[in-house]
Amino acid sequence: MNLFYSPGACALASQIALREAGLNFELVKVDLKAKEYSGGDYKKINPKGYIPALQLPNGHLMTEGAVILQWIADQVPEKNLLPKFGTMERYKAMEWLNFIATEIHKGLGSLFGGAVMNEETKEQIKGKVQLRLAVLNNHLATSPYILGENFSVADAYAYNVLRWTGLVGVDTTQHAALQKFMTAMSERPTVKEAVAAEGIRL
Numbered sequence: 608m609n610l611f612y613s614p615g616a617c618a619l620a621s622q623i624a625l626r627e628a629g630l631n632f633e634l635v636k637v638d639l640k641a642k643e644y645s646g647g648d649y650k651k652i653n654p655k656g657y658i659p660a661l662q663l664p665n666g667h668l669m670t671e672g673a674v675i676l677q678w679i680a681d682q683v684p685e686k687n688l689l690p691k692f693g694t695m696e697r698y699k700a701m702e703w704l705n706f707i708a709t710e711i712h713k714g715l716g717s718l719f720g721g722a723v724m725n726e727e728t729k730e731q732i733k734g735k736v737q738l739r740l741a742v743l744n745n746h747l748a749t750s751p752y753i754l755g756e757n758f759s760v761a762d763a764y765a766y767n768v769l770r771w772t773g774l775v776g777v778d779t780t781q782h783a784a785l786q787k788f789m790t791a792m793s794e795r796p797t798v799k800e801a802v803a804a805e806g807i808r809l
């Protein structure tokens with residue numbers, strides 16, 4: 608199984624999930640600017656041109672981080688990386704995954720260097736992201752992980768995108784629960800391994 612990634616970007620969550628699941632995989636680095644990987648044109652693998660993408664053992668290419676995370680969790684139900692499909696708890700988990708993907712991931716992602724926008728627009732986006740971070744912070748003040756007492760793949764996704772806040776000038780010092788969560792996540796062996804495998808720093 609191949610996980611297409613770029614150092615520090617949003618395939619980190621999938622990688623953490625694969626490690627938590629104990630599944631075998633290879634990391635394949637993608638140059639997101641050139642849309643190339645060691646085998647040539649990345650768009651021939653994934654026409655969307657972005658990561659994460661997970662090439663399954665049967666050759667099927669799975670894209671969209673929030674879906675990849677669910678697929679990984681569903682391979683190892685005994686590890687409880689997500690509630691069982693069809694339960695109300697699962698819908699709650701999907702709500703969080705979607706919230707992280709569409710509100711936090713895309714909000715923070717739009718602030719990265721390549722984006723051309725004036726300061727006013729940037730501040731507006733930061734203001735909106737702060738509102739979303741406050742929601743997650745208030746939630747995490749009530750339980751150590753997003754789904755309660757135990758780790759789930761939603762935590763891997765949140766950890767992945769919250770790592771970017773400092774890089775794009777979004778202050779999280781007022782979000783004590785988020786800070787505590789990030790520290791706890793960075794101490795997980797799978798997170799340390801995933802970060803090291805991407806050649807980035809904790």
Ligand SMILES: N[C@@H](CCC(=O)N[C@@H](CS)C(=O)NCC(=O)O)C(=O)O
Nearest residue numbers: 616617639656657658659671672708
């Ligand atoms: N809808 C995708 C978005 C993934 C995404 O934003 N990937 C970024 C890295 S974090 C990327 O590859 N950007 C390069 C590009 O858009 O061309 C998902 O949720 O997985």
